[in-house]
Amino acid sequence: MTAVGRQGTLSxxxxxxxxxxxxYRLQLSQExxxxxxxxxxxxxxxxxxxxxxxxxxxxEIVHPDARLIELEDALVERFGxxxxxVADTPEASSDEAAQRLARDAVAGAAVDFLAALGPTGSxxxxxxxxxxxxxxxxxxxxxxxxxxxxxxxxxxxxAEPTRATEIAERFGATxxxxxxxxxxxxxxxxxxxxRALEADPAVGSTLEAxxxxxxxxxxxxxxxxxxxxxxxxxxxxxxxxxxxxxxxxGDILGRFLRPDGRIASPELDDRTVGLPLxxxxxxxxxxGLAAGPGRGPVALAALLGRYxxxxxxxxxxxxxxxxxx
Amino acid sequence: MTAVGRQGTLSxxxxxxxxxxxxYRLQLSQExxxxxxxxxxxxxxxxxxxxxxxxxxxxEIVHPDARLIELEDALVERFGxxxxxVADTPEASSDEAAQRLARDAVAGAAVDFLAALGPTGSxxxxxxxxxxxxxxxxxxxxxxxxxxxxxxxxxxxxAEPTRATEIAERFGATxxxxxxxxxxxxxxxxxxxxRALEADPAVGSTLEAxxxxxxxxxxxxxxxxxxxxxxxxxxxxxxxxxxxxxxxxGDILGRFLRPDGRIASPELDDRTVGLPLxxxxxxxxxxGLAAGPGRGPVALAALLGRYxxxxxxxxxxxxxxxxxx
DNA sequence: ATTCCAATCGCTCAGATGTGCGACTGAACG
DNA sequence: CGTTCAGTCGCACATCTGAGCGATTGGAAT
Numbered sequence: 001m002t003a004v005g006r007q008g009t010l011s012x013x014x015x016x017x018x019x020x021x022x023x024y025r026l027q028l029s030q031e032x033x034x035x036x037x038x039x040x041x042x043x044x045x046x047x048x049x050x051x052x053x054x055x056x057x058x059x060e061i062v063h064p065d066a067r068l069i070e071l072e073d074a075l076v077e078r079f080g081x082x083x084x085x086v087a088d089t090p091e092a093s094s095d096e097a098a099q100r101l102a103r104d105a106v107a108g109a110a111v112d113f114l115a116a117l118g119p120t121g122s123x124x125x126x127x128x129x130x131x132x133x134x135x136x137x138x139x140x141x142x143x144x145x146x147x148x149x150x151x152x153x154x155x156x157x158x159a160e161p162t163r164a165t166e167i168a169e170r171f172g173a174t175x176x177x178x179x180x181x182x183x184x185x186x187x188x189x190x191x192x193x194x195r196a197l198e199a200d201p202a203v204g205s206t207l208e209a210x211x212x213x214x215x216x217x218x219x220x221x222x223x224x225x226x227x228x229x230x231x232x233x234x235x236x237x238x239x240x241x242x243x244x245x246x247x248x249x250g251d252i253l254g255r256f257l258r259p260d261g262r263i264a265s266p267e268l269d270d271r272t273v274g275l276p277l278x279x280x281x282x283x284x285x286x287x288g289l290a291a292g293p294g295r296g297p298v299a300l301a302a303l304l305g306r307y308x309x310x311x312x313x314x315x316x317x318x319x320x321x322x323x324x325x
Numbered sequence: 326m327t328a329v330g331r332q333g334t335l336s337x338x339x340x341x342x343x344x345x346x347x348x349y350r351l352q353l354s355q356e357x358x359x360x361x362x363x364x365x366x367x368x369x370x371x372x373x374x375x376x377x378x379x380x381x382x383x384x385e386i387v388h389p390d391a392r393l394i395e396l397e398d399a400l401v402e403r404f405g406x407x408x409x410x411v412a413d414t415p416e417a418s419s420d421e422a423a424q425r426l427a428r429d430a431v432a433g434a435a436v437d438f439l440a441a442l443g444p445t446g447s448x449x450x451x452x453x454x455x456x457x458x459x460x461x462x463x464x465x466x467x468x469x470x471x472x473x474x475x476x477x478x479x480x481x482x483x484a485e486p487t488r489a490t491e492i493a494e495r496f497g498a499t500x501x502x503x504x505x506x507x508x509x510x511x512x513x514x515x516x517x518x519x520r521a522l523e524a525d526p527a528v529g530s531t532l533e534a535x536x537x538x539x540x541x542x543x544x545x546x547x548x549x550x551x552x553x554x555x556x557x558x559x560x561x562x563x564x565x566x567x568x569x570x571x572x573x574x575g576d577i578l579g580r581f582l583r584p585d586g587r588i589a590s591p592e593l594d595d596r597t598v599g600l601p602l603x604x605x606x607x608x609x610x611x612x613g614l615a616a617g618p619g620r621g622p623v624a625l626a627a628l629l630g631r632y633x634x635x636x637x638x639x640x641x642x643x644x645x646x647x648x649x650x
Numbered sequence: 651a652t653t654c655c656a657a658t659c660g661c662t663c664a665g666a667t668g669t670g671c672g673a674c675t676g677a678a679c680g
Numbered sequence: 681c682g683t684t685c686a687g688t689c690g691c692a693c694a695t696c697t698g699a700g701c702g703a704t705t706g707g708a709a710t
Contacts, residue, residue: 011437017390021398024384029666042690045667056388061345063381069342112336354696367660370697 016051019044024057064088071318075303075311078325082285082309085109089291089314099292102314106291107133110217110312113287115142120285121214124151124275125171126253127164130219130289135170148172149209150182151216152253152274180206184273186254187234191270198273210275215285220298220308222250239268250298252277252288252307259297261305280307287312296320341376344369349382389413396643400628400636403650407610407634410434414616414639424617427639431616432458435542435637438612440467445610446539449476449600450496451578452489455544455614460495473497474534475507476541477578477599505531509598511579512559516595523598535600540610545623545633547575564593575623577602577613577632584622586630605632612637621645 479489
């Protein structure tokens with residue numbers, strides 16, 4: 001640019017373009033730009049302002065993560081969360097491999113979040129495929145917690161192991177914390193039996209610890225063939241039918257929710273062993289994980305019920321929740 | 326953004342994205358961003374730097390004029406010009422209406438440039454279609470020049486008027502300057518006649534004024550059916566054939582150039598009435614206009630010969646010149 | 651364990667930038 | 681012709697930001 005000094009009355013737009021080039025591309029100071037073009041520093045500054053406002057100059061955040069962070073902010077904003085983490089997963093597909101990928105990514109994101117979180121106090125955990133993956137990805141020393149406690153009943157009824165103990169053990173192992181298991185079925189046949197179980201010291205003390213835990217971590221389940229609760233045999237055909245009728249969209253800690261966040265079946269809830277959802281609401285950290293297709297509704301229900309204050313999910317579910325919430 | 330403070334070890338990239346959002350979108354100061362994210366002002370600044378270098382944040386000048394100004398800068402840079410003006414014309418098309426549009430746009434750009442230029446001293450002008458359009462668009466008071474002088478011979482030989490006098494008169498009329506016409510043909514039959522003409526006081530004094538003018542304004546012509554010189558009857562069939570053979574690409578002030586900027590036919594040049602090209606080189610402002618398809622070669626020739634130090638043209642020709650120069 | 655190196659940190663200080671203000675300009679209007 | 685008023689202007693001043701520097705840290709190599 002050795003061009004003649006005063007370009008004077010050339011259209012404002014062109015002037016702004018030229019100023020923007022000198023300032024942003026050539027990295028001149030506003031002062032220097034002014035000298036070259038025969039303008040005062042202030043005129044340059046004001047024109048630069050205008051160029052930005054009139055979108056002659058555009059500042060873009062181009063990294064793909066930007067979109068994710070926008071989703072996170074939207075979630076935090078909309079639902080008053082403590083935090084939200086949206087993982088980048090390729091694409092929503094019901095293909096099993098893709099689901100697995102989503103689970104891995106969301107688990108990884110949760111691990112990162114937890115590692116960055118600092119002191120967590122005592123940690124309550126649930127079980128399920130998502131929790132298993134999370135447990136697998138934990139790295140030693142990720143927390144200073146001294147106690148890990150199961151939040152809900154887990155002893156498997158079926159051949160397929162739910163590996164609930166493995167999850168809690170892995171949590172404990174990575175940090176040297178002691179673990180407290182909840183040696184009970186997730187769902188029993190009658191309210192009386194549930195109460196009797198909870199009265200038992202072995203179960204009762206764990207429940208007490210679960211209530212006291214300052215951090216809760218759990219997956220958001222869906223109701224379907226794929227559901228771990230179904231696979232584990234805790235849900236009878238009739239229970240399933242009832243839930244469907246009641247409009248249940250999925251579960252937290254074995255307790256099923258309707259789309260608006262209310263308990264779908266109080267009767268079933270009364271037979272479910274573990275921390276009641278009401279106790280989640282007050283937890284400093286109540287972290288719910290939702291990965292894979294179709295988890296939007298249950299995530300939204302959990303958010304509306306205020307059962308989670310940290311949501312970790314994939315982009316597809318995040319978008320669904322924002323669009324429908 | 327009410328998210329939890331320390332996001333800690335979340336990938337650097339994500340951190341940069343978040344910082345960029347707070348800084349550029351929300352317009353927080355680096356200090357404030359640092360407070361929100363638990364970072365020092367310096368970390369924020371450095372991350373912001375990195376985000377820019379790694380193109381996580383991109384600053385774009387999006388206005389279409391930006392491209393034109395880049396072309397201008399490239400021309401100025403490459404050919405050591407005093408200035409360059411590239412007008413925005415829709416598209417290169419040999420369609421007559423499109424050519425006219427290009428001419429209008431380039432003339433307008435030249436007018437703007439001249440108006441912004443400030444004192445010009447005495448002004449020398451040529452003639453032709455491009456100059457006519459330029460003259461039409463001049464607005465009263467655009468300059469403080471007190472004298473307008475024709476640079477080259479112009480009296481028409483054919484029925485189609487070249488309107489050379491109209492051009493000079495219009496220049497004079499918009500500013501109250503006196504005008505000096507060159508009452509002579511553009512090209513004569515012999516060198517002797519040319520010399521005789523120039524010795525005549527009426528012609529000679531105008532030529533002297535032309536030499537003294539500090540600003541010269543002229544169009545760059547092309548050799549072809551379309552050429553005004555041809556249309557005006559100054560160029561015989563034989564002259565045209567000779568020029569073609571010599572590789573002439575076009576003319577300035579009736580003097581034809583080869584692609585490298587040298588005179589195509591010294592013999593013809595010796596019969597051409599008007600300011601010699603050598604006198605253009607030293608002028609403070611020597612402004613050449615080139616609009617419409619196929620004017621790239623002559624523009625390049627003019628630049629290589631240093632006959633112009635201000636080029637006003639359209640985007641297509643500008644690009645051609647840069648690509649081929 | 652000790653040493654070394656490179657990376658990163660926060661600081662100081664100077665320069666760059668934004669803001670609010672009073673002065674000025676020029677066009678519209680009485 | 682004088683008044684008004686909106687739009688600009690440049691300036692003083694406060695704030696923000698970038699550059700360079702010594703201190704610190706966290707590993708690798710010895």
